[in-house]
Structures are given as C-alpha cells and as structure tokens.
Amino acid sequence: MRIIILFVTALIAWPHAGSGQELISDPGFQRGVNVKHPATGEFQGTLVWDQTLPPPIWDCVQWNSISSIVGAPVDSPAPDWFRWENTEKSVEMGQSGATVFDLLLGVDSVSEYGGVYRTVSDPWPAFLLEQRLSEPGTQGPGCPPLSDLASLDFRMDARLTLAEIIVAAGYDANIHAAQYSVYFIVQNLNPASSGYGKLLWLGVPVYDDRYEMTPLYVALDVATGSMIYRIAQQDVAPVSLHDGTWVSYSVDLLPYAMAALQEVWSRGYLTESTDFADYRIGGLNLGWEVPGLSRVAITIRNLSLVADLSGISGVASDDMGTPKLQVLPNYPNPFNPTTTIPLFLDKGTSVRLSICNIRGEVVRVLHDGFLDAGRHSFVWHGVDHGNAPVGSGLYHAIIQANGQGQAARKMILLK
Template identity: 35%
Template sequence: MPHLLLTALVSVSFSFGFSCQLANAEDEVEIALIDDNDFQRGFVVWSPKPGMKRETGKLAPLANQGEPVWGLAQWHSRFDLAQSNISPGLMRYAHEAKSVEFDFSDPAGGTITLGLEGMTEYDGKAPERGAAWPHLLVERQLLAHPSLTEIASVPFRFSYRLIQEEWHRPEGWDAERHTAQFVFYITVQNQNPQSAGFRDFLWFGVPIYDTRYRHNPQRAAIDFSTKHKKGTGKFIFRPDSNHFTDQSAQDGRWITIDVDLLPLMKEALTKAWELGYLTDSRDMQDYHLGSMNFGWEVPGTMNVAMQVKGLSLWATR
C-alpha cells in the first residue's frame, strides 16, 4: 500500500493552468500528464530511511538526456541501491536485494525491469505481523492537475510482464500476510484552497499483481499505520482487475492495460463519501489529479521482478 513519504508528492503547486496540445477532434484537447515515458533520463534515488526525502544518487542510463523527472523510492529497505555502481551509462543497477535494468533496444520504446528480493531483505526469516516492508517505487508529480469535472477522460496505457516469482516459505510464513505486490497508484486530491478539505486526498489504484490472487479483488480500505511503518491514513480505492484485463500476471506473459480511468476515479470518490471519508467536501469539482507511483511493495519472503513498458497517461477536455 502507499507510503507516508508520498504525501510530499501531493503538496503541489495549486495553479490550475496546464500545457495542452490539440488532439484530432476539433473540440477536444489532450493534456499530457507525464513525460519521459520510457525513463531515458533515469531516476533520482531516495534514501531508504523514512522521513524527509533525501537523494542518495542518480541512475543515468543514457548521456545528455537532462535531469531525471522520476524518483525511485526504496522505503524501509535494508539496502541503498545508490551504494551500487551507479556510474552513468549503465543499463543495469543492482545492490544486494534490489535491481533496476533499462533496455532501449526497441525503437518503439524502452523497457525497465524492477527486481526486489524479499529473502535477502528479511534475511531469510518470515517478517512478523506489523513489520515494515521494503518498497521499490517509481514516482513523480504529474505535469498537470486538472479537476475531475473539467476533463472528459483519463486515457491510460501500461504494459507489464512478470519475469520472476520465486516463493520461499520459512518458519512463520503466513499466506495472507506474506506477499509481494506490484502496485500502481494515482492520487486524487482536493486542491480548492477555499475548501475545508483542502489538500486531503485518496489513493486510486490500478491492480497489477499480487502473489495471493490470479485476479485482484476490489480494495476499499485505509492506508493504516503499524508500530514499525507509518501510513498516510488516507482512503485507498482499487477496482477489481476485471475492469482492466481478463489476463493474470502470474502467467508470465505481456499484458497491456488500455482504459479510461476517469469513471473509476469518480467511483472511488463516491465510495469514499459513502464510507465517511473526504467528507469536508463532496464537490467533485474540488478534486484534481495529483501524483503517481508504481512498483514493488514486498511484505513477504518472495523474490520478484517485473518488466514494464509503454506507459502513457493523458487527460482530455
């Protein structure tokens, strides 16, 4: 589930202008929400220590591409990926339990592979209930922050393939708690300074992979805290995976999601209000797109790796 540090991403500039380009339709405008879609500029690496975000290095696979616009969060990991050989120009960066690999050989677009070894992170022992878990999350602030009421759609495209799913069941292993999840979240935030709920937000999730399920069920819950890991306390809504694909990542084949997220985001807000969250404003006009992240959260002794490519995120109005 999302981590507290990502709340920093939603403390955005609250100007409501955005850069647009005309689409094919005469009355439709496309709003780019991300750039560097195949990560040629690499990543800024954040320290694993929770608290204030602190840069520990940069992964720069290609020269002369400019500063990274993506961050790489590794919260609660025992190891810092920036302690590996992070010389510019490398296609693979790895250290102890985590790895990031770039592949730009396909003219159609780049591929990145994110790997995390739960067995190494937990030193071969099943983590106790409430223990903090390691993350490897690609994250960024969106380029624009339109309100859900001023846009007609949020076209989203994303391809992924699970290439490693290695299970380990040490003593104390619990099938319900000890899992590995590849998550994708976008924040939907109240950006109306005149609202009592200004800056409050929810996590909207796209189900990608969870070792426990072939097909992910709907999730509507709170990002709770434990003794060892502080959560955001914000509402999480993730529709079931059938809204996105009838395939399962567990089969190890490429899956492409191509869907309009806007109706599901509106459903997330409605569900939050029904359950008593975000009640300081029930005006959908107040809620805007904020930030995003995707990658691994591994509360179990699994070794996993996922390839991703073809990320596209827009809004139209």
C-alpha cells in the same frame, strides 16, 4: 455489494473537439531517476543511462530497505540497456526497440529479511517510482479537475520476469504477499477548500502473488491515514500476469476516480468537499511492496495517462453559429439505480439523448426535441423503453445536437 463497470467508448465527432494531453513526464524513463535514502527520504543520488538528457523527473523511493540502490554495481548487458543491482534490489532501464523504452524493478526480500518472515507489526520494503502531476512543483502540464474531464485513459504493458515466492512455516498470505501496483493520488487541490491536500489512493493492480486476477479492494491505509480504492484487475487487463507473457493494461480511470470518491465520502472520508471540481490527479507511484519472502521482478513499457476534455467542449460555436453543447459528468457515477446526465447549451437547438447497449441498439431515449439555451438534466433509471430493468453490460449515453456529430458519456452501474 457487486460492482459492474459499464465502459463507454468516447465518440467525439463535433467540430473543434478537444484533444488528449499526456500527463506523465518522461513515461519511458529515458532521463533516469532520482533516488531517495531508504530511511530519511532525502535525495541520495541518480540512476541515469543517457547523460545527454535533462535531469530526472521520476523519484525512486526504497522505504524500509536495509540497503540503497545508489552505489550498486552497474553494467550494460546490451547496447542502450543498463542494470543496477545489489543483493536486495535491481533496476534495469533502456531502449528495447526503435521507440520502446523499458523499466525493470526487482526486489529480493529474502535478503531484506534474512530469510525470516516479518511479523504483522514489522515494516516492509517498498521499492517505488513516483512522480507529481498536479501538485506544486510539477514539471508536466498538470491534470484538470475531474469535473472537466471526458476521460482519463491509463495504458501500460507489463511482464512478470521473476517470481520466486517462499511458502513455508510462518507464511501468512494476509501479510506476506508480494504486490506490484500503480497508484494514482486523487487529491483535493482547491486551495480555498478546507480539505485542500487531502487524498485517496486509486490503485491499478498489476501483480499479487495470491491471485491470478486481483479483486476489488477498499480499505484504510493505516500508514498514511488515507483510503485505498484498488480497481479489480479484470477491469484493466484481459489476462493474468502470472504466466510471464506481456499483458496490456488499459482503463479509463475517470469513472473509477469518481466511484472511489463517492465510496470514501459514504464512509466519512474527504467530506470537506464532495465536489468533483475540487479533485485532480495529484501524482502517481508504481512498483513493489514486498512484505514476505520473495524474489520478484516486473518489466513495464508504454506507460501513458491521457486526460481528454473533448467530451466537455462538445459542440463549439463556429462562424456559422453552431450551438455550443457542454456534456457534463453524469452523477452519481457509479449509480444504482438512477443517474443524472446534465447538459448545457449556449443556444436553443434540437437535442437527442439516447442510451445504447454494447451492440449499438437504443434501449431508451431520454429526450428527442428542442431545448432552450441553458442547463438541462435528464435522469436514467436503468430501464429500457418498456420500463424493464436493463441487464449489466456496456452502455452508451449518446448525445446528438442539431443533427450533427455525437458525444458519449461513461457510466458505472452498481448492483
């Protein structure tokens, strides 16, 4: 099955449109990190470079490592820049510009393994930072249900600063590849659901030493018993990280989260609830898994995850009695060949619903006329005015109500 992502830029010009909410607390790592013990996972210490700020929010895990970064020598090679480093790991944090804060995570798995490749049954080091977003104990605003979102925009800049991959006798690319990813926990957080707490891992690939651009990957994570759905790298970054230059990662995660849920539902996982309203982004982690013999490091900056409900609030009633339009998520998403676009009106009004291509050309009008108050649904079969199947690419489901403003819906077409 080939996956084609149809990105749609959200166009919101309604009165009283909502605004985005940053979900990640301390995205510049200015407050440092809490470090957990490599074996027990218990709190072991902190890495803090600005003592004037509140305690850290981020946790640092270092699973299956032979050492801890706590107690490693620390130095400051530049003003407002600090480095902790031992023979297995390195962390660098600090301010590299007026409003720019960087984080470097490095791993030397040659030292971790004593220069001997692990076997398929051996554990491997994971050096990650993690943060809860919507689970109990969250310090940030929390993520709304997926069903309530118009978009979920992820941003990050990254640069590969070290990559020494040892390929020698005993090397197996299937079990020895160094990988840096950002994983978001798509989790059932409805306490009334029988699937409460169950989750899938939604991955954004940053680096994999086997691929210039990492492909789509869907599989069961044997360690946690949860499904992994890792997006194809070409959908989140314009170029590979392999050449050592800064690369900007940018993607609306909402359609991918919905696509991931639909995929795992089809495989028999998380079937206790197939309602997007039960699922939120429960947390995230980012960093290295290094199961081979590698010396690697990546620096990141400008980390952000913004939840936007503006496409849901739509046209809000005002003092002049403007009708309120709720543009709900289309379903299924992704789809092949049809998808349903639901709307809700609190008052009767004129509505035009069009499908446009990347050039702004209308390929199909699904409705143009008066609608009574209440819920309405419109089906697009992936065809144009002449009922010919449309080609793959970028499409906009554009909704206009009462001749005022417009909103757009994102869709994913699977072929």
